[in-house]
Amino acid sequence: MLLNYITENYKAGEPILLQNLELNIKYDNLCQQIKKLVDEGKLCRYMDGVYYLPKETISGIPYALSADEVAKVKYVSDNTDSYGCYTGHTLANMMGLSEQVPQVKEIVSNRTSAIIRIALYIESVCLIKLLSNILLKNVAWTSTPGYSSCTGTLFMSCS
DSSP states (O other), X not given: XXXXXXXXXXXXXXXXXXXXXXXXXXXXHHHHHHHHHHHHTSSEEEETTEEEBOOBOTTSOBOOOOHHHHHIIIIIBOSSOBOEEEEHHHHHXXXXXXXXXXXXXXXEESSOSSOEEEEETTEEEEEEOOSSOXXXXXXXXOSSTTOEEETTOTTOOOO
């Protein structure tokens, strides 16, 4: 039942957050079923609460999620809603205003409670909580597909 739900709602290689699964199953039972799917090789674990359906690359090597994909789904937007955006040097680089590639990606998000730094395996992400909520209507889409930016947050820094 759980595997059918996941394959119907998610593509192979797409991050699956446990908090986003809308099932009428107790959390403990859900975790047990997810662990069983991981042990059977039908699901892969990226980190606590983040999973994905296995996928192979063209060369036959197992596909692994990137930290950027996980950060985008977890803190920026999913298929239906936008709850964060890139800011600072990350936004400037994405818009082509700067060639400097930031070591720490800065994200303004509703899904954090304060300014914190987290590590998603190799990449570092700085999460910033704004006083006002980020909604789909106040997010401007940049020319980079799949990335969003909040207007007016270009120079916010996470030092």
